[in-house]
Amino acid sequence: MNLLFVARTGVFEALAVGLGYLDQEEQLESSSIFGNMESEKKRELIYLGKAPDGNEVYCVGNKYPDIVVRINEEIKSLIGNIESPLKIIPISVPGTESIYTLSRLAMLPLIGNYFNRLAKSATLHHTDELVSSGKSFRDGVTSKAAAKPLK
Amino acid sequence: MITIKVIYFDYGGSHSSVVAAHIHAGKLESSETPPIEKIINLPYFDKTTKNDFGKIRRVGTDADGNDIHVLGTKNGNSGGLLSGLVDAQNLTDKFRFVDTMPYVNTWLRIGGWLSRGPSLPALGRPLIRIGILQAYPKLVNLVREAGKTRLMEVLQ
Numbered sequence: 001m002n003l004l005f006v007a008r009t010g011v012f013e014a015l016a017v018g019l020g021y022l023d024q025e026e027q028l029e030s031s032s033i034f035g036n037m038e039s040e041k042k043r044e045l046i047y048l049g050k051a052p053d054g055n056e057v058y059c060v061g062n063k064y065p066d067i068v069v070r071i072n073e074e075i076k077s078l079i080g081n082i083e084s085p086l087k088i089i090p091i092s093v094p095g096t097e098s099i100y101t102l103s104r105l106a107m108l109p110l111i112g113n114y115f116n117r118l119a120k121s122a123t124l125h126h127t128d129e130l131v132s133s134g135k136s137f138r139d140g141v142t143s144k145a146a147a148k149p150l151k
Numbered sequence: 152m153i154t155i156k157v158i159y160f161d162y163g164g165s166h167s168s169v170v171a172a173h174i175h176a177g178k179l180e181s182s183e184t185p186p187i188e189k190i191i192n193l194p195y196f197d198k199t200t201k202n203d204f205g206k207i208r209r210v211g212t213d214a215d216g217n218d219i220h221v222l223g224t225k226n227g228n229s230g231g232l233l234s235g236l237v238d239a240q241n242l243t244d245k246f247r248f249v250d251t252m253p254y255v256n257t258w259l260r261i262g263g264w265l266s267r268g269p270s271l272p273a274l275g276r277p278l279i280r281i282g283i284l285q286a287y288p289k290l291v292n293l294v295r296e297a298g299k300t301r302l303m304e305v306l307q
Contacts, residue, residue: 002239043228045235058231058239066223070205071224072236078156078207078218079245086239 002056002084005134006068007091010061011040012123013130017091018048020134022024022112028127035120039105050139058086061103065090089123092128096126157297158207158234159249162295164223167200169210170283171290175298176211176219184287187280189225197266197279199223211297227252249297254289258282276298 004023007013011033019025028034033046045058062068069088076082102119106112123130157175159168173179173193190196195208204225209217224233233248255263262278265271 004236004239016280042231043226044231045239056239058235060235062226064204067205067225068232068236071207071222073231074205074207075224075236075240075242075246078220079242082240082242082248084239084241086236 001049001085002058002087003087004058004060004072004088006060006062006065006067006088007093008061008063008118009040009103010043010046010059011036012061012099012103012119013093013096014059014061014091015046015048016123016127016130017089017093017134017137018057020131021138022049022051022057023135024049025127025131025134028131029124034123035106035116036111037103037116040103041107056084063100065092089137091130091133093126093129095129096122096151098122099126114150152216153178154218155245155247156218156220157213157249158220158222158233159251160222160224160229161251161255162223162225162227163199163263163267164206164208164221165195165197165201165267166259166279166283167255167286167290168221168223169193170287171249171251171254171294171297172210172219172221174291174294175213177213178211180295181291184284187284190283191276191280195221197263197272197276199267204277215298247297249293251290251293254286254293256282256285259286262266 004013005018015033019028040061045060048057050056072088099119099122102115106113106119159172161168174181179185204223207220207222230250237243237246258278259282262275266275274294
């Protein structure tokens with residue numbers, strides 16, 4: 001099974017959660033993806049790596065994570081058996097709402113870099129919550145408990 | 152015969168994608184622009200609700216047996232996401248996503264928003280009529296490209 005973490009921002013929140021899942025949270029600040037607005041604008045899946053449990057982990061940003069979940073379910077429903085299905089985990093960590101606004105402002109020309117730094121700073125401020133939600137999900141998956149996305 | 156799912160998508164899955172999908176499925180003429188009433192009476196045309204976002208709806212089948220669908224993503228830039236979703240599941244050969252957003256002109260944008268956003272079809276539909284008639288020849292060309300099979304691409 002492959003995993004896709006979807007948050008309102010891909011290169012801030014979803015990246016932090018995905019790295020938490022992979023136990024690579026110490027790489028957040030140094031990651032070339034962190035705060036990379038070119039990657040964010042493309043809205044493509046970002047491959048983060050393979051977890052010890054064999055899951056391939058991706059992240060992406062989308063304003064409506066629930067719609068991404070729905071599209072994926074629809075794709076699956078059109079194809080019967082899928083050998084390597086993708087499980088989508090919508091992420092919403094309380095207190096991180098400002099990161100999305102800052103990320104939008106970070107796309108502005110000239111002054112965007114200033115807001116990018118603020119968005120990075122806000123993400124780092126909430127690293128513990130974001131990373132722990134990734135770890136919680138991983139523990140839920142590996143223990144085969146009913147894993148429930150955070151709301 | 153190997154067939155694929157061809158999915159036309161745009162923001163709302165209500166106007167340009169619906170028309171393109173019906174052209175591809177042979178339900179609208181590709182040689183000339185059909186009467187506007189025929190377009191307006193298409194299933195799904197200017198009828199979607201917010202609950203339809205993310206829903207892949209079947210329109211028909213093309214001459215090669217490929218299933219033709221429409222999708223509204225509630226996002227103006229979803230090509231990378233959709234390709235990524237199928238690539239990550241090794242389904243690349245089974246789907247073709249066709250973005251109709253580049254053909255959404257100002258008339259369609261404003262009319263579509265008025266009709267589907269604040270639910271003012273009486274205001275929005277006249278603009279949609281103008282917009283879809285302007286966009287129609289371009290959508291026909293898009294469908295011609297999208298309908299090419301992989302073999303045709305290789306041969307060209």
